[in-house]
Amino acid sequence: MNQLSKRALLGVTAAAALAALVGCGKKEEPKQAAAPAAPAAAPAAEPLKAAWVYLGPVGDAGWTFAHDQGRKAVEAEFGDKVKTTFVEKVPESADAERVIRDLAAQGNKIIFTTSFGYMEPTLKVAAEFPDVKFEHATGYKLAPNLSVYDTRFYQDAYLSGIIAGAMSKTNTLGFVGSFPIPEVLRNINAFTLGAQSVNPKIKTKVVWISTWFDPPKEAEAAQSLINAGADVLIQNTDSSAVLQTAEKNGKYAFGWDADMSAVAPKAHLASNMVYWGPYYKKAVKSVMDGTWKSDRTIWGYKEGANGVVKIADQVPEDIKKKVAEVKEGYKAGTMDPFKGPIVDNEGKERLPKDAMPDQAWKDKVDFYVMGVDGKIPASK
Amino acid sequence: MNELALLIAATLASGTPLAIAGLGLLINEKAGVLNLGAEGIMLVAAIAGFAAAFNSGSDTLAFVAGAAAGGLLAAAFGALVIWLNTNQYATGLAVSLFGYGFSAFVGVGYVGQKLSERTTFDVPGLSQIPFIGPALFRHHPMIYIAIALVAVTVWFLYRSRAGLVLRAVGESPESAHSLGYKVRWIRLMAVVAGGALCGVAGAFLSVVYAPLWVEGLVAGRGWIALALTTFATWRPVRVLLGAYLFGGVTMAQFALQGAGVNVSSQLLAMLPYVATIVVLAIISRNPTWIRINMPASLGKPFHPGT
Numbered sequence: 001m002n003q004l005s006k007r008a009l010l011g012v013t014a015a016a017a018l019a020a021l022v023g024c025g026k027k028e029e030p031k032q033a034a035a036p037a038a039p040a041a042a043p044a045a046e047p048l049k050a051a052w053v054y055l056g057p058v059g060d061a062g063w064t065f066a067h068d069q070g071r072k073a074v075e076a077e078f079g080d081k082v083k084t085t086f087v088e089k090v091p092e093s094a095d096a097e098r099v100i101r102d103l104a105a106q107g108n109k110i111i112f113t114t115s116f117g118y119m120e121p122t123l124k125v126a127a128e129f130p131d132v133k134f135e136h137a138t139g140y141k142l143a144p145n146l147s148v149y150d151t152r153f154y155q156d157a158y159l160s161g162i163i164a165g166a167m168s169k170t171n172t173l174g175f176v177g178s179f180p181i182p183e184v185l186r187n188i189n190a191f192t193l194g195a196q197s198v199n200p201k202i203k204t205k206v207v208w209i210s211t212w213f214d215p216p217k218e219a220e221a222a223q224s225l226i227n228a229g230a231d232v233l234i235q236n237t238d239s240s241a242v243l244q245t246a247e248k249n250g251k252y253a254f255g256w257d258a259d260m261s262a263v264a265p266k267a268h269l270a271s272n273m274v275y276w277g278p279y280y281k282k283a284v285k286s287v288m289d290g291t292w293k294s295d296r297t298i299w300g301y302k303e304g305a306n307g308v309v310k311i312a313d314q315v316p317e318d319i320k321k322k323v324a325e326v327k328e329g330y331k332a333g334t335m336d337p338f339k340g341p342i343v344d345n346e347g348k349e350r351l352p353k354d355a356m357p358d359q360a361w362k363d364k365v366d367f368y369v370m371g372v373d374g375k376i377p378a379s380k
Numbered sequence: 381m382n383e384l385a386l387l388i389a390a391t392l393a394s395g396t397p398l399a400i401a402g403l404g405l406l407i408n409e410k411a412g413v414l415n416l417g418a419e420g421i422m423l424v425a426a427i428a429g430f431a432a433a434f435n436s437g438s439d440t441l442a443f444v445a446g447a448a449a450g451g452l453l454a455a456a457f458g459a460l461v462i463w464l465n466t467n468q469y470a471t472g473l474a475v476s477l478f479g480y481g482f483s484a485f486v487g488v489g490y491v492g493q494k495l496s497e498r499t500t501f502d503v504p505g506l507s508q509i510p511f512i513g514p515a516l517f518r519h520h521p522m523i524y525i526a527i528a529l530v531a532v533t534v535w536f537l538y539r540s541r542a543g544l545v546l547r548a549v550g551e552s553p554e555s556a557h558s559l560g561y562k563v564r565w566i567r568l569m570a571v572v573a574g575g576a577l578c579g580v581a582g583a584f585l586s587v588v589y590a591p592l593w594v595e596g597l598v599a600g601r602g603w604i605a606l607a608l609t610t611f612a613t614w615r616p617v618r619v620l621l622g623a624y625l626f627g628g629v630t631m632a633q634f635a636l637q638g639a640g641v642n643v644s645s646q647l648l649a650m651l652p653y654v655a656t657i658v659v660l661a662i663i664s665r666n667p668t669w670i671r672i673n674m675p676a677s678l679g680k681p682f683h684p685g686t
Contacts, residue, residue, distance in 0.1 A: 057484065057595055061492040174638070207637045214599040215590045220394055221634050227386035228638035240492065241590050248498055263494050263592070374637065377644060 050074065050284055051108040052086040053099055055115040056213075062238040062257040063212075064088065067114045067137075070276030077281050081288070092117025097124060104129040110287045112280065113137065122146060133292050135283055137276075138183070140363070142294050149279055152300030153183070154190035154362075155330050156272035157234070158337035159308040159323050160254050161194020163269050164202075164232040166319040167252050171201040174225030176218055176235035176242050177208045180376045182365045184236045189369040190337040191234055196371055198319065204372045205230055215241040226251055232269070243267055261310040269315060273307040298359065301330035338362065343370045385515040387628075387635050392519060395620075395627030396526045397581040397589065401605035402612070402619040403526075403533055404577025408454075409609055410537060411570035412550035412677040416472025417457050419602025420479020421575050422582035425450040427487040429583025430495070430593040437496045442587045443522075443580055450579020451572045453479065458571035462564050465681045476602070484595040495591055520588050522580075526620070529577075533616045546570055550675035553682040563682050578602070607656040613663060613673040626652045 052071050056064035071084050085108070090099050096118050103111050104125055110133040113122045119139040126134040126146040134146040142148060164173050173195055175188050188206060195202040205228055207221040218237050222245035225233055233253040235242040240263045246253035247264035255261060255271030279299055286292040299305035308327075311320055329335025340355035344367040351357055368376060401418060408415055415421075429446035433439060457475045460466045503517040537543040546566060548556045553563045585601070586593050604626060612618035633648045663669040 057488075059488050059491045059595070061594070205638045207634050209634075211599075213594075213596070215592060215594055215597055216394075216585055216599060216601070217630070219590055220390065220631060223390050224387075224631060224634035224638050227383055227390065227635065230638075239590075239594050240592060244590065244592055248500075258492075260492075263492065373639075374641070 047081055047083040048078075048110070048284065048288055049083045049085070049106070049108040050110045050287075051084070051103040051106075051112070053090050053096065053103070053111065053113045053115075053118060054086055054088040055090065055092065055117075056238070057088050058086070061240070061260075064114070066257050066274050067112075067276050070280040071112075073277030074280045074284050078284065078288075082284060090118075094121075097121035100125040100134075101128070104132045109133065110135065110284060110292075112283075133283075133287055140296070142296065144294055147283070147293075147295050147297065149283075149297040149299070151274050151276075151279075151305040152298060153272070153274060153306065154186040154337055155300045156274075156306050156308050157187040158190040158194035159326060160234055160270055160272055161191040161196075162198055162323055162326065163308075163311065163315055163319060164191065164234065164252070164254075165195030165197065165199035166316060167269060167314075168195070168199065168202065168232045170229050170231045171199065171203060172229045172231065173202060173204045174222065174228070174230030174233040175204055175206045176221045176225070176233065176237055177206055178212045178237050179210065180208060182363060185365045185368070185376065186338075186362060187236055188372060189342075189365065189367075192369055192371050193337055193342075198322065202371055206368075206372060206374060208377055209237065211237070213238045215239040218242050219245045222246065222253075223249070234272075240264070255310070259310055261312075268310070268312055270308050270311045273309055275305050275307065278304045301327055302333065344368060345370050345372050382511075382514070383635070385511050385513075387631055388515040389518065390631045390635075391624055391628035392516070392523050393589065393627075394631055395624040396523050397584045397601060398605050398608060398626055399526045399620045399623035400522075400529065400584065401578045401581035401602065402608040402623055403529055403616060404450075404574040404581070405605055406574075406609045406612070406614055406616060406619055407533065407537075407546075407577070408567075408570045408574030409614060409678055410550045410675055411546050411567045412553060412675050412680065412682070413458070413461065413567055413571050413574075414468050414472065414679040415454065415457060415475075415571060415574060416469060416606065417453070417475025417479065418472075418578050418606050419598055419600070420476035420483075421450045421453050421457075421578045422585070422598045422602045422605075423479045423483040423596070424453050425579030425582030426586035426597050427483045427490065427593055428579070430487075430490055430586040430591075432583075433495050433587045434490060434493055439587055443583050446579040446583025446587075447576040448579070450582060451576035454575020454578070455568065455572050457575070458568045461681065462567050462571070465683065468679050468681070480596065487593050487595065490593040491595070493593065495587065498588075498591060520584075522584050522588060530616050530620045537616065547675070550677055553677055557682070557684055563684065567682070578605070581605070604652050607652055611652070611656045611659050613659065613669075614675065615673070 054064045058064055058068040075084055087099050090096050100121055112135045114137045116138045119136055119141055122134050122136045123141055126143045130145055136148050138150050139148045177184050192204040205225055207225055209217050209221050218239055218241040222233055222242040226249050231251045233242050233246050235256055240260045243253040243260055243264040247267035252269050253267050254269055259271045261268045261271060326335055336356055338357040340351035341353040342351040344350050405418055425446035428449035429442040432445035433442035460471050461468045501520055507513045507517040545561055549563050549566045557563045586597055608619055608622050612622045629648055629651055633643050636643050
């Protein structure tokens with residue numbers, strides 16, 4: 001109680017001080033006057049300013065769209081206690097640094113940079129604004145005022161694998177990959193392992209297209225996988241072109257990053273979702289409370305950050321049940337797609353039987369599991 | 381064997397938009413105008429075509445809309461470079477950037493939308509022949525129209541009087557002008573025709589090939605088409621073969637990956653441009669080659685009366 005009233009008092013004082021300041025500066029530049037006055041002082045009176053930096057347009061129906069849904073969740077949760085802004089289509093270049101610095105200078109107290117390529121710019125600007133909290137998605141470099149966060153997408157990929165393994169008639173799955181980085185390799189492996197858990201004969205073929213986004217190329221890659229005998233496809237790329245190619249050919253596929261069931265009603269088996277909202281709410285809340293600290297956070301099913309949704313009616317009931325069971329296992333922490341034994345496709349054991357992989361192991365996935373065809377293209 | 385047939389089929393489909401756009405650019409380059417705006421024109425046409433198909437359900441209308449949008453944007457480009465004598469390179473690049481932004485802007489509402497049921501096309505009888513059927517006779521009509529367009533262009537450029545005039549305008553606009561031909565109007569018509577063909581190619585991508593609309597859908601194919609005209613040394617048949625070659629390289633690389641053979645997709649992605657530079661280097665070494673093939677006034681503005 002004491003604490004509360006103290007804070008309220010502080011708030012009132014700060015608000016009065018602020019009003020005075022704004023009053024003074026009014027004739028010149030009221031907005032600028034407000035910005036430097038805000039720090040640390042009045043979390044109760046002034047809405048917390050939070051900003052997002054997006055790679056794509058919010059209308060991309062994929063990656064950026066999902067982040068923007070998260071931002072909207074923050075707005076819905078905190079109402080007028082928070083003021084959010086976003087900048088979309090920010091290239092992963094020197095421009096990113098300028099945008100992030102602008103946002104920090106405008107008085108935002110927490111800034112989310114939502115693509116891997118923003119890592120260095122975010123780090124640099126974070127050093128210049130020690131009072132501002134920074135949050136970088138999918139990265140790994142931390143600073144006293146810079147946290148990183150990610151989701152466990154491979155949990156989704158494993159569940160989709162279970163469905164794919166049950167629906168494949170040719171025992172051949174196809175994966176359209178962007179770049180051979182650990183994140184994508186984890187998804188390929190989890191997808192294959194999930195399929196093998198219901199159908200040990202499953203093989204996965206992979207085609208790399210060296211881009212996150214080129215719908216005609218995604219369609220071409222999907223077509224070539226179908227030509228090679230794959231009858232259930234999934235992708236780690238950003239458009240629905242793979243799904244639509246499957247629909248054209250009478251095959252199956254999955255939605256990625258967004259609910260794509262409407263795009264291909266016959267081919268769509270399920271959509272793999274990522275929900276950034278819960279994490280964004282937690283991060284914004286911790287800044288409001290003053291409990292924010294630099295950390296690496298990876299959320300999955302347990303925290304409501306992932307989900308396989310809109311499972312098609314044609315998927316057999318027992319498979320749906322198995323998917324539900326694995327989901328429960330994720331939530332209880334007893335299930336991990338990479339629970340040992342994990343053997344790579346050259347026969348080498350990567351994780352012994354019954355061992356649970358730690359985060360460091362997952363960060364360094366650089367192999368295909370047994371059942372994936374071919375070799376990972378060299379990164380050089 | 382069957383996989384090879386499917387690879388051939390995929391190559392034809394993948395090369396077709398390049399061939400149509402390349403042919404369009406060849407026509408306006410033969411008249412002496414270099415249109416670097418191809419990428420932007422294809423994007424605007426792609427969203428126009430997609431919107432038409434989405435709202436009317438008709439593919440034919442989509443191609444008409446694509447051609448109209450492409451022709452219109454090309455006409456604006458043509459008016460700028462032909463009458464106002466703005467720099468062709470800078471204006472073309474501006475059109476390209478404009479097209480990118482404009483198509484994204486008007487296309488926002490169409491992202492993630494689905495076109496009506498896509499029909500498949502089988503040539504009756506022929507499509508049942510083993511190997512040849514699946515390779516050659518199960519395509520969208522546009523694949524065959526592209527081949528016919530090449531034949532028509534060859535006839536037009538090299539066998540018709542109008543084609544001769546068009547080439548004369550590209551070679552020596554001064555001579556054509558002194559013979560009483562309206563150089564500027566002929567150039568404008570060539571530019572509009574080129575833009576319309578780029579538009580058909582753009583609509584093909586969004587309505588038949590992908591088939592969907594997202595920002596930046598064309599993803600560099602306009603630039604490949606531009607490279608293609610040089611690669612083909614301004615010959616229509618070579619444009620078609622080059623388009624199949626460029627399309628085929630991508631498809632072959634995916635097929636190899638699917639079969640478990642390791643090839644670098646980055647390397648293959650730059651192949652069309654490397655090939656173009658090599659061809660340029662070869663033809664530039666030989667002055668007669670340049671004289672025979674490259675329109676002499678390509679990229680140069682024409683001022684009547686000077």
